[in-house]
Every structure is written in structure tokens, then in C-alpha cells.
Amino acid sequence: MVTAMTLTGKRTKRDLFWLGLLALFAVIPLTPWFTRSTFAQHVMIQVLLYASMAQAWNILGGYCGQVSFGHSVFFGIGAYGTAMAVVKFGLIPWPGILAGAVIAAVVAVAISYPCFKLKGHYFAIATFAIVEIFNRLFMVWYWVGGALGLDYGFTQPGWKNFVWYQTKDCCFYGVLLLFILVFGIVRWIEKHRFGFYLRAVREGQDTAESLGVDSTRVKLSAMALSAFLAALCGAFFAQYNYRVDPPMVMSLDMSMKFVLITILGGLGTFYGPLLGAALLIPLQEYTRAYLGGIGGGVDLIIFGLLIIIVVVYQPKGIMGILDRVYVRFKRSREGGK
Amino acid sequence: MATFLQVAFDGLLNGLLYALVAAGLSLIWGVMDVINFAHGEFLMVAMYLSYWLGFIWKVDPLVSSVAGGAFVFILGALTYRLVISRTIGKSAMSALLATFGLSMLLKNVCLNRFSPNFRILQHTLLGGKTFNLAGIIIPLPQLVIGLVALALLYLIYLLVKKTRLGWAIQATAMDKEAAELMGINTERIYLLVFGLGGACVGIAGGLLPSYLAVHPEVGGLFSLIAFVCVAMGGFGSIPGALLASLLIGLVEAFAGFYIAPVFKYVAVFGLYLVVVMVRPRGLFGW
Amino acid sequence: MALLEVRNLTMKFGSLVACNDVSFDVEKGSVVGLIGPNGAGKTTLFNCVSGFYKPTSGRMFFDGREVTNLPAHEVARRGAVRTFQVVRPLKEMTVMDNILVGAFLRGADADTAREVAEECLCLCRLEGMADNLAGGLPTGYKKRLEMARALATKPSLLMLDEAMAGLTTTEIRDSIEIIRGLKKGGITLLVVEHIMEAVMSIADKVVVLDSGVKIAEGTPQQIVEDEKVITAYLGAKFTERMKRTGGVTRND
Ligand SMILES: Nc1ncnc2c1ncn2[C@@H]1O[C@H](COP(=O)(O)OP(=O)(O)OP(=O)(O)O)[C@@H](O)[C@H]1O
Ligand SMILES: [Mg+2]
Numbered sequence A: 001m002v003t004a005m006t007l008t009g010k011r012t013k014r015d016l017f018w019l020g021l022l023a024l025f026a027v028i029p030l031t032p033w034f035t036r037s038t039f040a041q042h043v044m045i046q047v048l049l050y051a052s053m054a055q056a057w058n059i060l061g062g063y064c065g066q067v068s069f070g071h072s073v074f075f076g077i078g079a080y081g082t083a084m085a086v087v088k089f090g091l092i093p094w095p096g097i098l099a100g101a102v103i104a105a106v107v108a109v110a111i112s113y114p115c116f117k118l119k120g121h122y123f124a125i126a127t128f129a130i131v132e133i134f135n136r137l138f139m140v141w142y143w144v145g146g147a148l149g150l151d152y153g154f155t156q157p158g159w160k161n162f163v164w165y166q167t168k169d170c171c172f173y174g175v176l177l178l179f180i181l182v183f184g185i186v187r188w189i190e191k192h193r194f195g196f197y198l199r200a201v202r203e204g205q206d207t208a209e210s211l212g213v214d215s216t217r218v219k220l221s222a223m224a225l226s227a228f229l230a231a232l233c234g235a236f237f238a239q240y241n242y243r244v245d246p247p248m249v250m251s252l253d254m255s256m257k258f259v260l261i262t263i264l265g266g267l268g269t270f271y272g273p274l275l276g277a278a279l280l281i282p283l284q285e286y287t288r289a290y291l292g293g294i295g296g297g298v299d300l301i302i303f304g305l306l307i308i309i310v311v312v313y314q315p316k317g318i319m320g321i322l323d324r325v326y327v328r329f330k331r332s333r334e335g336g337k
Numbered sequence B: 001m002a003t004f005l006q007v008a009f010d011g012l013l014n015g016l017l018y019a020l021v022a023a024g025l026s027l028i029w030g031v032m033d034v035i036n037f038a039h040g041e042f043l044m045v046a047m048y049l050s051y052w053l054g055f056i057w058k059v060d061p062l063v064s065s066v067a068g069g070a071f072v073f074i075l076g077a078l079t080y081r082l083v084i085s086r087t088i089g090k091s092a093m094s095a096l097l098a099t100f101g102l103s104m105l106l107k108n109v110c111l112n113r114f115s116p117n118f119r120i121l122q123h124t125l126l127g128g129k130t131f132n133l134a135g136i137i138i139p140l141p142q143l144v145i146g147l148v149a150l151a152l153l154y155l156i157y158l159l160v161k162k163t164r165l166g167w168a169i170q171a172t173a174m175d176k177e178a179a180e181l182m183g184i185n186t187e188r189i190y191l192l193v194f195g196l197g198g199a200c201v202g203i204a205g206g207l208l209p210s211y212l213a214v215h216p217e218v219g220g221l222f223s224l225i226a227f228v229c230v231a232m233g234g235f236g237s238i239p240g241a242l243l244a245s246l247l248i249g250l251v252e253a254f255a256g257f258y259i260a261p262v263f264k265y266v267a268v269f270g271l272y273l274v275v276v277m278v279r280p281r282g283l284f285g286w
Numbered sequence C: 001m002a003l004l005e006v007r008n009l010t011m012k013f014g015s016l017v018a019c020n021d022v023s024f025d026v027e028k029g030s031v032v033g034l035i036g037p038n039g040a041g042k043t044t045l046f047n048c049v050s051g052f053y054k055p056t057s058g059r060m061f062f063d064g065r066e067v068t069n070l071p072a073h074e075v076a077r078r079g080a081v082r083t084f085q086v087v088r089p090l091k092e093m094t095v096m097d098n099i100l101v102g103a104f105l106r107g108a109d110a111d112t113a114r115e116v117a118e119e120c121l122c123l124c125r126l127e128g129m130a131d132n133l134a135g136g137l138p139t140g141y142k143k144r145l146e147m148a149r150a151l152a153t154k155p156s157l158l159m160l161d162e163a164m165a166g167l168t169t170t171e172i173r174d175s176i177e178i179i180r181g182l183k184k185g186g187i188t189l190l191v192v193e194h195i196m197e198a199v200m201s202i203a204d205k206v207v208v209l210d211s212g213v214k215i216a217e218g219t220p221q222q223i224v225e226d227e228k229v230i231t232a233y234l235g236a237k238f239t240e241r242m243k244r245t246g247g248v249t250r251n252d
Helices: A013-030 A032-036 A038-063 A069-086 A091-116 A120-140 A169-193 A193-203 A205-210 A216-243 A252-265 A270-297 A297-313 A317-336 B004-032 B039-057 B061-087 B094-114 B140-162 B164-174 B176-181 B185-208 B217-234 B238-259 B263-278 C043-049 C072-079 C095-106 C111-122 C139-152 C171-182 C196-202 C220-225 C227-234 C236-245
Strands: B128-132 B136-139 C003-014 C015-025 C031-035 C055-060 C080-082 C156-163 C188-192 C207-209 C211-218
Touching: A013 A032, A013 A038, A013 A169, A032 A038, A038 A069, A038 A169, A038 A193, A038 A216, A038 A270, A038 B185, A069 A120, A069 A216, A091 A120, A091 A216, A091 C031, A120 A270, A120 B217, A120 B263, A169 A193, A169 A216, A169 B039, A193 A205, A193 A216, A193 B140, A193 C095, A193 C211, A205 C072, A252 A270, A252 A317, A270 A297, A270 A317, A270 C227, A297 B061, A297 B094, A297 B217, B004 B136, B004 B140, B004 B164, B004 B217, B004 B238, B004 C055, B004 C072, B039 B094, B039 B185, B039 B217, B039 C055, B039 C072, B061 B185, B094 C171, B136 B140, B136 C095, B140 B164, B140 B176, B140 B185, B140 B238, B164 B176, B164 B185, B164 C207, B176 B185, B217 B238, B217 B263, B238 B263, C003 C043, C015 C207, C031 C043, C031 C196, C043 C055, C043 C080, C043 C156, C072 C080, C072 C220, C080 C227, C095 C111, C095 C139, C111 C139, C139 C156, C139 C171, C171 C188, C196 C220, C196 C236, C207 C220, C207 C227, C211 C220, C211 C227, C220 C227, C220 C236
Parallel strands: C031 C188, C031 C207, C080 C156, C156 C188
Antiparallel strands: B128 B136, C003 C015, C003 C055, C207 C211
16 A cells, blocks of 8 residues: 555554554444544544545645634535535436535645735635634525535445445445555655645745745645645535534634644644544543533633643644653653663 | 615624624734634623623623623733733744634533523613614614724724834734834733723623613624624725625625525625635725 | 847836846856856846846846746746745645655656755755755755755756855865766856855856946956956955965965
8 A cells, every 4th residue: 555655665663653544544443432423433534534634735835834723614625525426416426525625626726826926824814714614604505505505315325325224334444545645655755846846835945946846836736735635524424413504514613623733733734633633632532522512612711721822832732742752751761871 | 776775784883793703703803824724703702891881780881891891801801811822933833723712612611501592682772773764774783893993993093003002013023023122012012902802892792782682693694794704804904894794794794685695695705705815905904 | 059048137126127128148067157246236137038037128048048027936947947046945745845846847747856856855855854954054055955955956057046055165165066066967056145255166158237237247267356346346456366366276
């Protein structure tokens, strides 16, 4: 699979870790913890979904350094793509998923081509503005369901329609495939020219240009890929919830989830998005489930605090903390010898 | 014609409110090149303060606005000390992200404490009062806020352009290191600027419950509109922010009235995109 | 035909004319020194040639084809690569990765790129540093990284902007050796440098700028004796010293 393609063709240690992780995920549905509780299933699915979303964003925001707050637009287009296919056209979701992702990539390139000329805060605010515009337009676009959104009717459960009602195992494997796709692509990119170019553009656009890197093209490609993958995540989201409406998918809050999970886990790192999601999603789901009414917003209070702390004290997020622990551990071992 | 004037006037009044909210943001952005994402939540906090003062002790928002200003001054200064000062020198986005965290924190603390309910303050001095000027109906609370906005913007302008402190602020904004060499305590200036920026939005928040319901989400849209005003006006230019705010107020009112209410914000944010595509550093930016 | 031809290049910043009607050639296989007092417009000229600035007027030809107004990455792609006077390491990437970015210009294959990068790493004496983050290197190393990175793109014209400023005497001597080696390897060089001993010892031709105007062009010997250059830049004492030590200092 993807992971076998390392720089030299050998499997490095980190790839073994990554394969091990995937194996672990693959057997989770067989464990009693998972099979006994639909809630645990729900949490696991959410973790993998949000990890994939954050990783999709990470390509552009982390590796390429173009912090976009507009990714919910692409996520939303993906969600609408599949929902339109199923609800409006009565098709199976797959062509909708593909069409949504392609449209998202095209829209992303069309929007960001002019926006990439903007610097710093002007770019950030432009991406906010775009989310608001899309959100409002989808609210009144009756063809795609307007403010009410699109609700799935009953369809035959199974892989063909990509819906299940009784069990979540298949959903889990579905999201695992998405996860493998997104993380696999990033793993591949990390080791190839495109990955180096992404980071070069982040670290210094002029320097990159001086070395023959077409920074505009790199940024646009990163944007297109990132939007494409975000849209796939959106499609899964719609299939999983059997519905879609504008505030659910195209909102600033949703956009910020892409950003903040990555920041929390570690911007521009491979495992960061997974770590961020693995911390945040259980926090969110369990506080909501167990604190109930009195817990309104508690998860977001904690999340807000975590974000402040991470940005202020450890800009590399959880990955940064792990790195530091690892270095200390290695040093103490070497010191012991 | 009368409707046209009415809509225009409503738009201008709303624009002045935006200017009042944006003023503090503009000051902070201009001096520190920092976007305070929690700006709208500062507004919300001041609104709650004003609401509770009015609800429990029957203090009028006109008076509470002073308390709001003072409270958010302290909140702003604390934010600077605890968060912003530690992000300076890191990546340009870090202050924005940290303040986004702060905005989540403030919003959800209020949600948790005060519930998501909309709260309206009854029996305020200005509430519901209007007067008629040659056929145009002018709501009194909005008018007062508009006048306060103009006064406050003028005061900030004077402060920055005409006082010794303003001179130090300008020097710090232009070149932090050079200002330090001149003996300016830039750390204090930043603290003060963040506090002042907070105070402006605090005053706005204190006044608003005269006619606007308070709820935890109220700040979000104000934040975005304030960003757009400031960015469109051009990097920390106070007159630019005022002009942009009025423009946005007008566009919002006309789009809302003549097209459809939902297009208000499509028009506003669309205007921003058009302006920065043509002038990437805003109307008054270089 | 010269490898690089600069024709009537003018660059204005508002009312300031940073380069004023400058023309000169860089012959294939030669080392050309570009000197002049601070603010003479040397870096500006580099920026124009390498596509970072759009010149106000004038044209540039590289390898027989016009490169005026081409974007920077396209100029680099054609083989004219520059370094920056104020070093610009890709800070959060390792030294090796920095050089790899350059090496990838001539092919997407990671293994080949790595080989090229290793070579450049050794050539610029950065061997022990491969896995260090570029942002944390000492200045001298950063300067050499600039050079290694540019070299990794396999340029036919290498433009060095004060690659020796701030280096120690030994480091300068190393750099001179490296440049001589590059020349032997067939790379043409355009070198901006304030360290006269260095320029004079490596350059086949020297172009002198002053306030944006080209005031002289010629062999190092001619330049050292040029009255205009002496008043504008070198100073009489320097010429005295140069003459005493026999025109150009070599390797001592
Ligand atoms: N982007 C710019 N905008 C405005 N003026 C500029 C710009 N770049 C350079 N200048 C001006 O152009 C003139 C030439 O500058 P340049 O950097 O080319 O000089 P230089 O010969 O490289 O000097 P040094 O030896 O100090 O590196 C200077 O007066 C400088 O201030
Ligand atoms: Mg220079």
C-alpha cells in the first residue's frame, strides 16, 4: 500500500508505526468495547472523520502555511454533492461524492487564485467572508433545500448506498478507508517533491521561487487537493447523519474545527491531526453525553482554554510536547549508559 | 424617495454602530498588527454586564456603558498580559488563533452561565423611543450610539494625533525597536492600547442593550463585520475604518431592503472581497 | 554570445533610481564581479535579473532568450539562480531538506535529488550539519547553505549576493576555493562582493556601480587603477595597497 513507498523503498521505523496504527484501527470493531456500545462506535467514527478533515486542512494550512478559515465551504460542497445525488436525483451516493469533491476543488482554486494575492490578516478575513457568503447563499438556494437542508429518505442499507441503520461497523470501516486515503496521501506527499515544495513555500516564498518553485502553482495545487479531500470528508458526514443543511456544514464554527484540531495536535505534522481529534472528540462527546444540560458549552470552554495554552506555550501542539518528552527520554537513556 | 432616505439613514446609523465596534479593533490592529478574534465576545461580555446591571439594579445602559468600558478595559489589559504578549514574535496567525480560543472560552462561559436565551432589557431610558425628522423615523437609541461613536472616534483620533501618549503609540506602531531606543516602554503602550481597544468596544456593549437582545452568540457577527470594516478601511486607519463602516452600513441596509434580508451579509462580505481584490491593503492602506 | 546580457536596465522606486541604464555582459564560463558602495543598486540589479522585481525599463537576455519580466521561478528554471544577501534559510526545515528543495528542480526523483544534494552538501562543507534545522545554524553556515541550495539546482549562472560578508578569513578563503572549483566545473558566476581582495582574485571582469550608474567595467587591474572607481568606492589607499601587493592577492 501507500505506506510501502518510502524514499528509499525501505520501510522505515515510522512506517511500521503507521502500519501498526492502521492494524489497530482495523481490529477495533472486533473488540467487545466497540461492539457493545454504539456510543463508543460513534466516538471512534467521529475521531477518524475529524482526524481526516484536519489532515486535509493540514496539507494547505500546516505543510504549506496558508491558514485558511474557509474549509467548511469545501466540506459543505462535498456534503451537498452526495446529498443532492441521493435526495434530489435518487441516485446512489458515489457519483455525488465524486462530483462534490471535484466541484469543491474547482471552487477552491477559483476562489483562492485571487485570494492568495492577499497578505496576512487580509487573507484570513477574506476566507471568513467567503464562508459567510456561501452559508447565506445556500440558505436561500431552494434547489439545494435552502435553510431546511436535505433529508435522506429510506434507502437500502449497504455499501452501494453507503448507509447503515442498525450497526455502525461498516460506517467505521468506511471512515477508516477515508482516513487511510487522506493520511496515506499526506504520508506519500511528505516524502516526495511536492511535500518539500509545500514546506519551502511555507518557510519562505521568495526563497522557494529563487530555487525554481512556482509558489502560486504549489499553493493552488495544495488548495485543490486539500479541498478535494475535505469534500470527501463532508460527503461522509452527510451520509453518516442522513441529512445536510447550511449551518451544519458551512459555518465558521465548522471551519474552525479543521483549524483548531490541527493546531491542537501539531501544525504541519503527520500525526498531529489524529492526536488533536483523539483528544478533542472524546472530550466533546463525553462531556455532552454525561454532563447533559449543565454541561452546555463545557467541552468548548475546555477546548478554548487548550487552544490558548497550546498557541502560547507549545506552538507545535501535542506533537511538540511528545517530541520534547521523547528527546528528554532519549537523553536520559544515553546519560544512563 | 422617503423610503430611500429612511433606508439610507438606518444604514448610516448602523454603520456608526459598526464604527464604534470597529474603532478598538482598528487601534489594536494598527499599533500591534494583531487581530483580536475575541473582540465580538468582549462586546457580548459588556452587553451582559449592562443587562445584569439594568435587570438587577435598574441601572440604565447609558450609565452602564461606563462600567462596560472600564470592565472591558481590564479584560483587554488582562488578555494582553496573559495571552497576546506571549504570542508576539511568533507566527502572525498565533495571536488570532489564541484569541479565537479566548472567544470560544468567553462565549461558552456565558452560554453555560446564562443559557442561550435572548435577553431584552425593558424600560430603559432610550428604549423604543423614536422621533420623526421630516418624515424619517429616527430611533433614539441608535442615534445616541451613533453620536457616541462619532465622539469616541474623534477622541481616539485626538489621542493618537495630538497627545504625547499618542506620539508614543505612533512611534511604537511604526517601529517597535526604534521606539524602545527612544525610551518608550512599548510593553506598556501595547497593554494600554489593548485596554483602550477593549474600552471602546466595552462602551458600545454597555449601550447596546438599549435596543438589542443579549445572547451568547451576539458577538460573532459583530466580530466579522468589525474585521471587514477595519481591513477594508486599511491597516489601522481610523478615518478609513469610519468610512468603511458607513459604507458597510449602507450596503447592508440597501441590500437588505431592496434585494432580500438574507443578502445583507452576502453584500457586505462581497463588498469586502471586491475592495481588497482591487486594493489589497484596504481603501486607506498603502 | 554572452550567457547573460543586461541592456539599459533601469529600476525606479518612486523618485529613487536604484539602477540607471545599466548594460553589461556576463560571458559564458567567466566570473564577473559586481562591486560598488552601499546602496549602489547591486542587490536591486540582482532582483531584476532574477525576476523578483519588474524593471522599469530595459531588457535582459539569458542564454540567448529574453528573460525580462519572467517570474522568478521561471528564471531559476532556465538556469540563472541567485542567493540572498540577507540569508533566507527555510528555517523549520533541515539543512538537507533545504538543499533538496533546490535539487528537486532538475527532476522529481527523490533518490537522484538526494544524491545531488549530498554532493552540494559536501562541496559547501556542510557535511556534519545535514540534520540540523536551518534556522539554528551560525551565520557562516547559513551563507554556505544559501550557496549549496542554489548549486543543487544545477545552475548555469550562479549569482552570489555577498556570499562572503560576515565570514572569517579562513571561511573566506574556503569560499574563494569553492568558487574557483565551480568555475572549473563550468558554472558562470556573477558575484556581488565588498571584500575586494576576494573579488579581485577571482573575477575575470569587474563591473562597478555607483548610485545606480555603471561607472566602469574591465579587468581587475583596470578597475583598480580607474580614477572614477577610486574616488567613488575603492579609495586611494586601497589602490596603493593593491599595487604594493602586486595587483591582485592570490591565496595568501
Ligand atoms: N524595495 C525597495 N523599495 C524602495 N527602495 C529600495 C528597494 N530596494 C532597494 N531600494 C533602494 O535602492 C537603492 C539600492 O539598494 P540596493 O540594495 O540595490 O543596494 P546595494 O548595492 O545592494 O547595497 P549594499 O551593498 O548595501 O547591499 C538603495 O537606496 C535602497 O534604499
Ligand atoms: Mg545589496
